[in-house]
Amino acid sequence: MSSQVQPFTIAVPEEELQDLQQRLQLAKFSSQLESSAQDSWDFGVPVSEVQRLVKYWKDGFDWRKAESRLNELPQFHTDIEVDGFGVLDIHFVHKTSPVKGAIPLLFSHGWPGSFIEVTKLLSKLKGENRNPAFHVVAPSLPNFGFSSGVNRRGFGLGQYAEALHKLMLKLGYNQYVTQGGDWGFWITRSIGLLYPKHCKASHVNMIVARPPQWNSSPLLALQHAITPYTNRERDGRKRSEWFDQEGYGYNMLQSTKPQTIGAALADSPVALLTWIYEKLHDWTDSYPWTDDEILTWVSIYWFSEAGPDASVRIYYEALHAESVSGITYDRLRSYILDVKLGLVHLPREISVVPATWAAALGPVVRQSEHTHGGHFAAWEVPDAIVQDLWAMFGAGGPCYGVVPDRNGY
Secondary structure (H helix, E strand, O other): OOOOOEEOOOOOOHHHHHHHHHHHHOOOOOOOOOOOOOOOOOOOOOHHHHHHHHHHHHHOOOHHHHHHHHOOOOEEEEEEEEOOOEEEEEEEEEEOOOOOOOEEEEEEOOOOOOHHHHHHHHHHHOOOOOOOOEEEEEEOOOOOOOOOOOOOOOOOHHHHHHHHHHHHHHOOOOOEEEEEOOHHHHHHHHHHHHOOOOEEEEEEOOOOOOOOOOOOOHHHHHHHHHOOOOHHHHHHHHHHHHHHHHHOHHHHHHHHOHHHHHHHHHHOHHHHHHHHHHHHHHOOOOOOOOHHHHHHHHHHHHOOOOOOOHHHHHHHHHHOOOOOOOOOHHHHOOOOOOOEEEEEEOOEOOOOOOHHHHHOOOOEEEEEEOOOOEOOHHHHOHHHHHHHHHHHHOOOOOOOOOOOOOOOO
16 A cells, blocks of 8 residues: 555456446345335335335346546545554545645544445535635545455544544645534534644534533533423434334444444345445435435445444444543533534434533534535435535634634645
8 A cells, every 4th residue: 555645446346346236136135024014114125125125226227327426526545554453545536726825624424324425515515605715525434345354352432533634734734624424423513523733623413412501501501401492303203212222233233233233234234335324314304315315325334345244333433432542422422622513403313412412512603504405415405415514614703713724735
């Protein structure tokens, strides 16, 4: 591997495509419950949907066409050394802006997303019509996509944060802002905790928070105690309760026994498709997924550098962080000094919290509410993310000028 930043082209070997074809040809399908409607998702992905998508994956989906579209993105890779884990080869999208003073923006995806989620943002963040411009960096997280895998135990949120922060420094962005959801929420929070002199502001579209406490946020706690929930907040609590009761099983398994589910994901493209497609369906706001979109997302995992099983290990490492990095979930829910925070509330997110809960996350400078959108916001409702970023960082916004114009690439 080279220490320099080099262009990257996705080129899945032909033998891997042939292997996928053989596995799909030999696929076995689960049975459909007689008492369940054929299109019911109560028990998970309907068998008929799995069969239809597998047939199209095998007989109609053109990975080379999808690969060609992905290669239209400005992709690169470079070596990043993570303390205690050696040198990793990090793949990333890097779209620079010609506008003087453009703001470096680190975009962090989560699971089961990937770098592809940034695609719809790139053309909208160029800085036209007097809106702020951004240099956008969207890595494949280690263990995801086309970045290196890590087989040693202990690669937790602190290490993900270190890898992405060092990538920004290597690109010449000494100060930058972040945007993310899902693991991007936890990783960018970790970056703010560890590198507050460099990370000047964060915007997140998945908000994980608890009611404000009297001992840490007395004014917010009082406001929370005396202010009735809005309709959005009441509906949001119902959505969060549904997720906790009906949608959280994957998380418990991946957080405790990732090797077990990993065996299925590494061996069976049908298992991988079903595992991911359930989330694409349940976590979005009736987004009209095309078959090509679904299979492109899933294929990125199947053809990933470390294999699809590697991506679920982050759940275990984050839950068992106390003995490794000390960056725990509870710590990241606490106040982060000096890193300004923008929040977007979407009705079909998997965690939908009241505004007073969210305000306790830190120096919140902006909260916006939208009537449409779910978990994969940058893909589902990119304009909501873009408008929030414009409002945060544009002239008159609470984060205007937060990154001095002294970065360079």
